[in-house]
Structures are given as structure tokens and as C-alpha cells.
Amino acid sequence: MNEKILGVIFDLDGVIVSTDNCHYLAWKRMADEEGIAFDRTINERLRGVSRMESLAIILEKASRQYSEEEKRAMAARKNGYYVELIASLTPNDILPGAMDTLKLLKQRGIKVAVGSSSRNTPVILKQIGLSEFFDAVADGNAIQNSKPDPEVFLLAAKLLNLNPSNCLVVEDADAGVQAALAGKMRVLGVGSACVNPTATFAAENLEKADFESILNA
Ligand code: B16
Ligand code: MG
Numbered sequence: 251m252n253e254k255i256l257g258v259i260f261d262l263d264g265v266i267v268s269t270d271n272c273h274y275l276a277w278k279r280m281a282d283e284e285g286i287a288f289d290r291t292i293n294e295r296l297r298g299v300s301r302m303e304s305l306a307i308i309l310e311k312a313s314r315q316y317s318e319e320e321k322r323a324m325a326a327r328k329n330g331y332y333v334e335l336i337a338s339l340t341p342n343d344i345l346p347g348a349m350d351t352l353k354l355l356k357q358r359g360i361k362v363a364v365g366s367s368s369r370n371t372p373v374i375l376k377q378i379g380l381s382e383f384f385d386a387v388a389d390g391n392a393i394q395n396s397k398p399d400p401e402v403f404l405l406a407a408k409l410l411n412l413n414p415s416n417c418l419v420v421e422d423a424d425a426g427v428q429a430a431l432a433g434k435m436r437v438l439g440v441g442s443a444c445v446n447p448t449a450t451f452a453a454e455n456l457e458k459a460d461f462e463s464i465l466n467a
Contacts, residue, residue, distance in 0.1 A: 255436070255465055256416040258355055259406045262366035264297060264422030264441050265456070266348050267378055269336060276331035277308060280324060287311045297442060298423030300367050300396035301325050336370060339377035347457030352383065354461060361385045363406040365419065367396045386410050397425040400433030407435070418464065420456070438464060
């Protein structure tokens with residue numbers, strides 16, 4: 251029998267808030283300035299992946315080698331563009347169904363956490379008015395290995411004082427689904443990950459997710 255779900259760990263970008271387009275626009279601006287081909291298809295591969303690993307994927311299309319110093323400067327430049335864009339996020343940018351789901355879980359006494367690769371997690375949570383909402387936040391600032399490594403989700407479970415087997419992860423990225431499973435957690439795939447056959451549960455988005463049956467599964 252499955253163990254009871256006592257905590258739900260939410261990925262941030264693409265699950266709680268749609269910052270994915272801001273990431274795309276910021277990388278696109280940087281890539282255009284460098285004359286590197288970059289489009290939304292390549293962008294799909296950046297979901298859930300850390301900043302430097304995202305840059306490495308973009309540089310697969312570059313016509314020359316970049317030094318480590320140049321790479322750090324490019325990643326910082328992209329982050330500057332990204333921070334400019336997320337400065338205009340408001341609570342209205344919370345994705346459909348996310349707030350109702352969070353409230354339902356809290357009412358049921360289920361703990362809620364964030365498990366995000368993003369180093370900008372504190373700024374994003376502040377912009378959307380959820381800084382104080384979560385019982386725990388594990389993000390890119392606190393980990394060494396980003397998704398598909400399970401580190402961020404294992405840290406979130408630890409901060410919630412729960413065993414991984416009592417946690418459910420909600421993810422929009424294949425790398426995140428892989429990370430949750432590697433951490434021995436169940437996972438609900440939403441958005442791009444709703445067609446991932448390895449996810450334990452799937453829903454187009456949080457509005458369509460049937461948490462009543464997921465919690466009783
Ligand atoms: P930053 P998530 C991830 O957030 C994004 O999906 C990914 O595209 C981004 O590269 C990564 O955060 C790092 O973000 O540059 O802000 O540190 O989906 O794990 O919430
Ligand atoms: Mg995501």
C-alpha cells in the first residue's frame with residue numbers, strides 16, 4: 251500500500267507561476283546579441299535545468315568556444331535581463347488552480363514546500379505575494395546538484411520533517427519528474443510534463459488536477 255501523502259513539494263517556474271516565458275525572453279536577448287541561434291524548441295530543454303547548464307545547452311549552437319569567464323559574464327547578463335522582467339510579476343501571475351490547490355492542502359493539514367532550481371526563488375515569491383505561505387523553501391541557492399538530481403526535493407522533504415515516501419512533487423519539467431522519482435517520491439506531472447509516461451499522476455494544469463483522488467491513491 252502507498253504511504254500517505256503528508257507533504258506536497260511544488261516546483262516554481264511552470265507550476266506556481268509562469269516565469270518560463272521570462273526565462274525564454276532573457277536567454278533570447280542574450281543569444282541574439284551573441285548571434286547564437288535560439289528558439290522555443292531549444293528553450294524546452296532548459297526547463298528545470300540550472301542557469302549554467304542552460305547556458306551550456308544554448309552554446310551547443312555557438313560558432314566559437316567561450317572561456318569560463320565569458321560564460322559567467324553571459325549567464326550574469328541573462329540573469330540581469332531576467333530580473334528586469336520578473337520585477338513586474340504580481341499575484342495575478344500565479345497560474346490557474348495553484349492558489350486553490352495550496353489552500354486545499356493547507357486546510358487538509360498537508361504541508362507545502364517549494365522545490366525550485368531557481369536562485370531567484372525568493373524574489374519571485376515576494377513578487378507574487380507568497381513569501382510567507384510555504385512551510386519550507388528549497389531552491390537553487392541551497393543545493394549543489396540541480397534536477398534531474400533529487401537534491402532539491404530531498405532538501406525540501408527534510409525541511410518539512412517528512413520522509414520522501416510521504417511526499418508528492420508537482421513538476422512541469424521532465425528533469426524534475428526524473429529528480430522526484432530518483433528521490434523516491436511520487437510525482438504529478440503538469441504542463442509540459444503531463445505527457446511524461448513515468449510520472450505517477452498527470453494533469454494538464456493544477457486547475458484540472460484531481461487532488462481528492464491523488465491524496466487517496
Ligand atoms: P535561475 P524551476 C528553473 O526553475 C527553470 O525552470 C529553469 O529554466 C532555470 O534555468 C532554473 O530555474 C534556474 O533559474 O537562473 O533563476 O537561477 O522550474 O526549478 O522552478
Ligand atoms: Mg519548472
